[in-house]
Each structure stands twice: as structure tokens, then as C-alpha cells.
Amino acid sequence: MGQVKKKKKKKRGCLWTIFWILLFVILTEMAVGAVVYRKKLQEVVVERLSPKVPYQEIKIKEEDVEQKYYYGQLEKKEKKIYKEIVQGVRELSKEIYVHSSDAKRTNKIFECVLKDSPDIFWCDGTAKTTLYDGKEKYTVLEPVYSCTAEEKETRQAEIEQEAEEWLSGIDDEYDDYDKILYVFEYIVDMVEYDALAEDNQNIYSVFAHKRSVCAGYSKATQYLLEKLGVFCTYVTGTVRSGESHAWNLVICEGDYYYVDTTWGDPVFLSSQEAIANGYVSYDYMCCDDNQLFKTHVPDADIELPECTSMEYNYYVMNDLYYEEYDSEMVYEEMKYTISENENPSVFKFADSECYTEAHGDIFGRLIDKAAQKLAKQYDLEQVKYTYMDDPELNKIVIYWQYE
DSSP states (O other): OOOOOOOOOOOHHHHHHHHHHHHHHHHHHHHHHHHHHHHHHHHHHHHHHSOOOOOOOOOSOHHHHTTOTTGGGSOHHHHHHHHHHHHHHHTTOSSEEESOSOHHHHHHHHHHHHHHOTTOOSEEEEEEEEEEOSSSOEEEEEEEESSOHHHHHHHHHHHHHHHHHHGGGOOTTOOHHHHHHHHHHHHHHHOEEOTTOTTTTSTHIIIIISEEOHHHHHHHHHHHHHHTTOOEEEEEEEETTSOEEEEEEEEETTEEEEEOSGGGSGGGSSOHHHHHTTOOOOTTEEEOHHHHTTTEEEOTTOOOOOOOOOTTOHHHHTTOEESSOOHHHHHHHHHHHHHTTOOOEEEEESSHHHHHHHHHHIIIIIHHHHHHHHHHHHTOSSOOEEEEEETTTTEEEEEEOOO
């Protein structure tokens, strides 16, 4: 009887399972790939339809701004915005595109640029700032310019020529103090305070018109001292009357001091005698915090260094500053002024206690004694003198009449 062979059944079910799995994987990958492709295609289309933001190209170098006071107060990202603004303003760009997502902060950085740059006289300090919020946030700054590019070049040449002439009297041996004093006195002597002066918020009013207000005085001081290699920056705030004001912060022989050239002008003195004689007030010629803060209040958003030294204060440098009252020294100063036919006799006291003691002795005894010397030396039948008594600044100033 022959053997019957059994045929093995093919495992077709298993093969079909593998087939469908492979097909599913392939179709899934194709679907994912299509989604990715579609997404990339959308990104390309959006990129092509949305032009790149034309940010201001920065050409200025770090060494051009690294010594600027307000630039140094900024964070790294803000320094880039600062440079973009500087570049745009110097090129008189109508629209300055900057890497900023905060329009208000951009305005503050714009203010920093102007405080650091007294030579930017063609920008009036105002600007329109617009924030654009899209795929990429950015800000457009539109400064207001006070002159055309051609007028800017002409005025700049005028300023540079005048500044060169003003600084022609600087000696090569001058130290920081000598340079600061020279600029202080020159501006006070050359410029008249005029609230209605043209361009009075920039240095063109000082060098071209010789008339300005505190902004012009302070920016001109900053401009000239920077030319002389002396650190000087622009400070804003208010004064005792509540009015806005501007002055300067300088470094003199390694220490910080305040300088207010505007208040050196005789027009700010209450004495008509002082105004008539062109007397310069040196109360704010390299003074410390204690002196300045009696009359000046810096803006709250400004971070300023402490000014604690009086070593290079004008009165200290000229032996007119008394930390302790010395009756003999005061009288000798009066006699010297009279014998030299000069004016005025100035006495600056360190504090109110010293001033009070001096006030009683000067007006109770010494001034009459000095008047007798005046009458005798100049053969006067009648002696006349006027004085300024300033208890706030602890100062007494006496003007002698020699005829």
C-alpha cells in the first residue's frame, strides 16, 4: 500500500499581516513628510512675502562710545540699540530701525545718546517711536531734525572753527583743573543767558549766537572739555525753584565733581553790583554733593557717582574756603583786596556754623575796620561798599567803591 504525502499549508495569513504593516508605515511616513514639506513651504512663502527688517547698519566702533557715561549704564543688548540710534542720527536717517521690542525704553536710550553727544546739534531731542509686533518685534525711531544735511555741514564748520579759537589759549602744561576752569570762565564771559535765544537746546546757540540757556551752556562745556581730553557728561534735574535745569559732572584729577557753568553767569546773582561788575560765581566750579544738593536735584532715573571731594573746588584752590573761622585771615584778605584796588572780597565757609560765626564778626567789626583802611588809602571822605550775604551757600561777598 503506497504512502500518502501530506502537503504543508502556506502561512499566507502571516505574510499578509507583514504586508499591511509595511504599507501602513510607508503611508504614515509619506503623510508626515507631506506635513513637514507643507510647513517648510509655508515658512518659505511667509519669508518671501515678509521682507527683512532694514535695521540700521552700525559703522561706529566701540572705542568711539565706550567712554560715554550713559552708554556705560546700559545692558549689552541696549548698547546695540544705542549704536543703531547714534549711527542713524549721524546720517540724518528719517527712520531708524532698531532691535528693540520696547518703544518706551527706546526713547530712553535715544535720550542717553543725546546726553552723551553734545556735538549732535541738528537733532532737537524729540522723536516718534513705533513698535511693530509681527514675526519679529522691532522699533522704528523717527527723530526730528532742526536743519538739513547741507545746513548741518555748514553749522558744524562754524562750531569747529569757533571752538578752535576759544581753546587757543590753553597751555600745554594745563592739568584737569586748569582746563575745567578755563572752559568755565570762557563760556561765562562769552555767552549771555537768553531764554529766547535760537537753538538754545544745543551748542550752535553758544558758538554761533553767543546766547543760550542751561542746555546750551552745559553741552558747550561738555563739548569743549571732551576736546581737551577731560571726562565730562551732561546731567539734568531741577533747581530750588522747581524749574528744569542742566549742569555737568566731570572728573578732575581722578575724582568726580559737579560743574554748573550757567550759574556762574552774573545774571543769576541777586546783587546788581555783581551783575554790573561782571562778577563770576564759582560756587559750582568743581563742587561736591553737599554743595550741589542744596540747590540742585538730579533726575531720579539717573544713576550718578558720589562726589565727596572738595580738593579741587575753586574756593579751596584759591584759599577762599574756611573750614574754621579765622578772624585774622579774613581781615588780611580784606586789606589785600583794598590795597590792590580789586573787587570783590570773597569768603566761602564750609558749613552753617562756621558761616554764622564769621557773619557776626565780619558785619559787627571787621567790615568797618577795613572801611577805615579804604578811606585812608584812597583819601575818601565817605566810604561806600555793597555786599552779598548768602546763608544758603555759606558765602559773603563784599564790593568796595574806590571813588
